[in-house]
Amino acid sequence: MNGSRLDHLLLDLDGTLLDAHFDDYFWEECLPDIVARRDGITPAAARGRLLALYNETRFSLRWADVDYWSQRLGVDIVALKRRQSHLIRLHPGAGEFLRRAQESGWRLHLVTDAHPKTLTIKFEKVDIRGFFDTIICAEDVGAAKTEPGFWRSLPAMGYNLDHCLLVDDNLAALRQAFKAGVAACIQITRPNSRRENKVKAEFFAVASVADLPPSPSLFPLQEHP
Numbered sequence: 001m002n003g004s005r006l007d008h009l010l011l012d013l014d015g016t017l018l019d020a021h022f023d024d025y026f027w028e029e030c031l032p033d034i035v036a037r038r039d040g041i042t043p044a045a046a047r048g049r050l051l052a053l054y055n056e057t058r059f060s061l062r063w064a065d066v067d068y069w070s071q072r073l074g075v076d077i078v079a080l081k082r083r084q085s086h087l088i089r090l091h092p093g094a095g096e097f098l099r100r101a102q103e104s105g106w107r108l109h110l111v112t113d114a115h116p117k118t119l120t121i122k123f124e125k126v127d128i129r130g131f132f133d134t135i136i137c138a139e140d141v142g143a144a145k146t147e148p149g150f151w152r153s154l155p156a157m158g159y160n161l162d163h164c165l166l167v168d169d170n171l172a173a174l175r176q177a178f179k180a181g182v183a184a185c186i187q188i189t190r191p192n193s194r195r196e197n198k199v200k201a202e203f204f205a206v207a208s209v210a211d212l213p214p215s216p217s218l219f220p221l222q223e224h225p
C-alpha cells in the first residue's frame with residue numbers, strides 16, 4: 001500500500017503526458033481521409049481498412065514504425081505528421097504534474113513506444129525532455145512496451161524494477177510491466193481529453209496525470225502480493 005521505496009517514475013508519453021487527440025485524429029481521421037481520396041473510396045471504408053491493418057501490428061514495434069507505415073500505405077507519414085503537428089499538445093495539467101513530480105524527488109524516466117522520427121516532431125512542439133533522467137525508446141530497446149522483452153531489458157540497463165512506478169494508458173503495456181516486476185502501476189483512463197474514458201480500469205486508475213498526488217508516499221498503490 002505504501003510506496004515509500006518507490007523513487008523512479010516511469011512515464012508513458014502519448015495519452016499520458018501528451019493528449020492522445022493528435023494520434024487519434026491522425027490515424028483515425030486524417031490518414032483515412034487521404035487514403036479515401038487517393039483510392040476513390042469512402043472515408044468510412046478507408047478507416048475500416050486501416051483499422052484492420054493497425055490491429056495486425058498493435059502489440060509490436062511495427063505499430064509505431066512510421067517507415068513501415070509509409071511503405072505499407074504509400075503515404076509519407078512523417079511529412080503528414082509534421083503538417084498536422086499544430087495539434088500536438090500536453091494533456092491538460094501534465095506540465096504542472098511534471099514540475100510537481102520533479103520537486104517531490106522522483107527520478108523521472110520517459111518510456112515510450114513512439115518512433116524516434118515521431119519523437120523528434122513531438123519534442124519540436126512540446127519539449128519536455130529536460131524533466132527526464134532518461135528517455136527509453138522501444139525502438140532502441142528492440143521491443144514494444146506491450147512485449148515482455150521491453151521490461152526484461154530494463155534491469156540490464158541499470159533499472160531496479162522494485163523501485164519503479166509506471167504510469168501508462170496502455171493496459172497491455174501495464175500488464176507486461178507488472179508481470180515483469182515493475183513494483184506498481186497506475187492506469188490513465190482518459191488519454192484523449194476530448195473523449196470519454198477509454199477502458200475499464202484494471203490497475204489503480206486516474207483519468208489523467210493531473211489527478212495524481214505529487215508525493216510517492218501518497219499514492220494508493222496496487223503492488224505485488
Ligand SMILES: [Mg+2]
Nearest residue numbers: 012014015169
Ligand atoms: Mg500511451
